[in-house]
Amino acid sequence: TTLQAPPLGPLLDDIVLRHRPERESGSIPGNIPLLADVPFNRFGIAVATTSGEVFSAGDATTPFSIQSISKVFTLAMALRGDSTGSLWSRVLREPSGTPFNSLVQLEVEHGIPRNPFINAGALVVTDHLMDKAPDAAARLLRFLTAQAASSGPAIDEAAAAGELANSSRNLALAHFLKNFGNLHHSAEAVVENYVRQCSIMMTCADLAKAGLFLARAGQGSLGPVLSPSDAKRVGSIMLTCGMYDAAGEFAYRVGLPGKSGVGGGILVIVPGECAICVWSPRLDAKGNSLAGTAALADLSDLTGWSVF
């Protein structure tokens, strides 16, 4: 895939013009009160290229709640320190076909989550990181700050407190994992770290820069983050599981590995080419950004960027 005319700057401006929502539609997450305050017409997009350039348009420098996009980075951090592959005995790599916060498969599959991007799997990843040091969320924040080469990323403690007060479901998942012997730390401590990692605020531009190592075969801004094999594997899990029960639809429309969050962000990888982050807060029925997905479908058609 190569860049095609028109040049990327004007192309992104055009994407903003066409996809910034003009009226309220879609939904907001029910379990995070502060996210309801974000205006519906926010829309930003940024592209960080493997040649070191960053293009952006719209609200690309407005921080938003990264939510489940954090799961890509915690997975990378966990794989990095896991030479024996112990994480993969605790979580599978299959698409779930169920909502991100579903409890159903966890009972049927004896406490082994389907993949690291549904909430159950992400709780296991966070628990795994806590084996090294209890403050996994703070470690993630340092990782993101370093990869984005920006002091911007910060934990929104008010949003985290609001979500923590509405965490019955995630606590239920954590207790289930614990019951099956697949959680090393207390359910409460793991959910608290998980909610704080989800509450990190970042801009599209910083997220695109932070995700660039996945487009560069694991090479981060300060040296290798992952081996080329593990970078490939994280991309594969993004393609098959990154959008939960809309992974197939997203692959059909966009043709690229992506990871969404209920804050309305989507991080997408074009291997060898760039990392893209789009943000618009209103969600479809599966919890993925409505305008963000439409914009990425458009962008991949216009540029020819796809893994296919």
Ligand code: GLN
């Ligand atoms: N913190 C959110 C939750 O656990 C993250 C979900 C998401 O972004 N899909 O419900």
